[in-house]
Amino acid sequence: MLRHAAVFAGSALRGGARVASEARQLQQIRYLNIHEYQGAELMAKYGVRVPPGIACHTPDEVAAAAAKLSGDSGEVVVKSQVLAGGRGLGTFKSGLKGGVHIVPAGDAKALSEKMLGQVLVTKQTGEAGKPVNALLVAEKMTLVNEMYFAILLDRASAGPMVIACSEGGTSIEDLAESHPEKIIKMKIDLDAGLTQAQALELAEGLRVSGDANDAAKQLRALYDVFVQSDCTMLEVNPLAETDEKLLVAADAKLNFDDNAEYRQKTLFALRDHSQEDPREVAAGAHDLNYIGLDGNIGCMVNGAGLAMATMDIISLHGASPANFLDVGGNASEQQVVEAFKILTADKKVKALLVNIFGGIMKCDVIASGIVNAAKQVGIQVPLIVRLEGTNVEAGKEILKASGMDIIAADDLDDAAKKAVAALA
Numbered sequence: 001m002l003r004h005a006a007v008f009a010g011s012a013l014r015g016g017a018r019v020a021s022e023a024r025q026l027q028q029i030r031y032l033n034i035h036e037y038q039g040a041e042l043m044a045k046y047g048v049r050v051p052p053g054i055a056c057h058t059p060d061e062v063a064a065a066a067a068k069l070s071g072d073s074g075e076v077v078v079k080s081q082v083l084a085g086g087r088g089l090g091t092f093k094s095g096l097k098g099g100v101h102i103v104p105a106g107d108a109k110a111l112s113e114k115m116l117g118q119v120l121v122t123k124q125t126g127e128a129g130k131p132v133n134a135l136l137v138a139e140k141m142t143l144v145n146e147m148y149f150a151i152l153l154d155r156a157s158a159g160p161m162v163i164a165c166s167e168g169g170t171s172i173e174d175l176a177e178s179h180p181e182k183i184i185k186m187k188i189d190l191d192a193g194l195t196q197a198q199a200l201e202l203a204e205g206l207r208v209s210g211d212a213n214d215a216a217k218q219l220r221a222l223y224d225v226f227v228q229s230d231c232t233m234l235e236v237n238p239l240a241e242t243d244e245k246l247l248v249a250a251d252a253k254l255n256f257d258d259n260a261e262y263r264q265k266t267l268f269a270l271r272d273h274s275q276e277d278p279r280e281v282a283a284g285a286h287d288l289n290y291i292g293l294d295g296n297i298g299c300m301v302n303g304a305g306l307a308m309a310t311m312d313i314i315s316l317h318g319a320s321p322a323n324f325l326d327v328g329g330n331a332s333e334q335q336v337v338e339a340f341k342i343l344t345a346d347k348k349v350k351a352l353l354v355n356i357f358g359g360i361m362k363c364d365v366i367a368s369g370i371v372n373a374a375k376q377v378g379i380q381v382p383l384i385v386r387l388e389g390t391n392v393e394a395g396k397e398i399l400k401a402s403g404m405d406i407i408a409a410d411d412l413d414d415a416a417k418k419a420v421a422a423l424a
Contacts, residue, residue: 031232032256034270035081037136039254042229042267047221049248053138055081059116063109065137070105077102077138078111080120082130083275085253090122093129102140131274143250146238147206148172149219151188151226153233160188160226166207168238194223210245218247229267230260279323279342286338288327295320296350297419298343298381300336302327302357310355313416319423322349330360333369340377351382351422353415358389367395371402382407382422386415 034042037055044050054065066076080087080099087099092115099120103111112135121129148168154161164184167175176183184205188194199216208215226234233255240250261268273281283290289304293311297319301307304326311321323346327339343349356366370385386409387395399406407422409415 031258032261032268032271033083033275034254034256034267035083035134035136035272036079036251036253037081037134038270039252040136040249042254043222043225043249043252046225046228048218048225049246050252051077051138051141051248051250053136056112056135056137057116057133059109059112062112062116062135062137066105066108069137069139071139073140074104075102075140076105076108077136077140078108078115079136079138080115080132081134081136082120082122082125082132083272084120084122084124084130086122086124087120090120090125092132093119093121099132108137133272133274141240141248141250142243143238143240143248144243144245145207145209145241146250147208147240148175148237149202149206149222149239150233150235150237151223151231154187157187159190160223162186162188162194162202164202164206166205168240172237188223193227194220196220206239208241208247210241210247215247218249222249225254229254230257230264231255232257279346282338282342283325286335288325288335288339288342290326290342291324292346293321293323294348295322296348296423298322298325298346298349298352299355300325300327300339300343300352301355306355306357309412310353310416313412314353314419317416317420319420322346333372336366336369337373337376340373340379344377344379344381349381351384351419352379353419354383354385355412355415356385356387356389358387358392358395362391363387363389363395364391364398365395367398371398371404371406374404374406382419384409384415384419384422386410386412 037053040050040053052069054069056062056065069076078101090099091097094114096114101111115132115135118132119129120132121127146169148165150163151160152163165172165175165182167182186198186202196216199219200212202219203212203215222234231254235253236249238250240248242248256264256267277292279292280290297314299307299310299321301310307324307326311324314321325339327335343352354370358366367387374383384407385399396408399408407418409418
């Protein structure tokens with residue numbers, strides 16, 4: 001998590017609050033997110049009850065799973081597996097309404113043929129939507145009491161915090177706004193963990209009607225998942241009681257700290273790149289921090305704070321950045337080449353602004369990398385470069401002597417003005 005925390009440096013830049021806010025919101029997706037069926041399998045390993053379900057990738061697999069899970073009702077739940085919320089109210093680009101359906105087992109295969117391989121658009125995916133490459137076929141359960149339960153990282157206490165509510169299965173944000181008194185917040189001591197006494201208190205607050213000790217055991221199992229798996233968020237909505245008064249994590253979303261990849265290799269092997277922006281996937285492969293935005297000036301900067309400042313000053317002069325791209329403080333020439341490839345592949349980019357501060361790396365080395373990268377990639381849009389720091393004059397001379405059409409800038413304001421002017 002700390003590796004990406006530098007993005008939040010932009011919060012101090014009041015002049016470009018809108019852009020900074022947008023980048024911070026987008027940054028969330030840099031954490032590992034796994035599919036619902038994968039989360040259910042993980043939670044089950046820690047003793048958390050989850051609805052019986054089978055992940056399917058073909059219509060034949062769906063038919064077999066539906067026959068196995070139909071039970072007395074003869075029906076199953078077919079759920080699109082995409083890394084976004086709002087699936088039930090989503091719409092496929094083919095026209096099919098809803099990413100979650102309850103159907104007779106005999107109809108599951110025909111329905112899956114209309115879902116698999118299609119693109120589902122929800123309120124969280126944006127217009128591009130997400131491809132549905134897997135379906136979760138689950139047993140239809142009778143849920144009599146739906147609650148909300150989540151564990152997050154709390155900045156104020158520098159530790160985990162439980163957010164819970166006796167009313168679940170709906171938007172917790174809307175409920176918190178209209179009835180904040182219904183939201184339970186409980187800070188957890190990292191050393192002690194979620195104690196039995198705290199778990200029983202939460203069970204009472206959730207108005208569990210079954211055995212309180214059994215409910216506490218389930219809540220502590222969820223906490224174990226959170227800690228042992230290096231989660232940044234574990235959200236169960238709904239956490240529900242069955243007609244037998246047993247708690248079940250009916251639907252859950254889990255995010256994981258990217259910095260824990262070295263000790264969570266099995267988890268990180270589950271990453272589904274088809275659900276991510278391909279530009280971010282390419283950037284991550286070369287240890288670059290990239291977030292796509294909606295503007296038309298591509299930015300390549302070293303250092304998250306400088307990147308945020310660059311984005312803000314572009315906005316100040318009337319244009320919009322096309323991305324957040326931080327190549328880091330020790331970028332190699334190959335990383336610069338890959339950065340240019342990612343930027344130039346974006347058809348919305350009409351100008352490129354390179355803003356580099358040569359601290360650890362010298363400006364002459366950076367300038368050589370920029371020239372060589374530009375030659376390899378073959379840039380077809382205006383390229384504006386601003387260098388500052390060690391050996392800056394030597395770096396500027398390299399740019400001037402390159403014979404390339406590079407627009408040099410003296411400072412950040414000058415660079416932004418020239419980038420905006422290049423759009424005309």
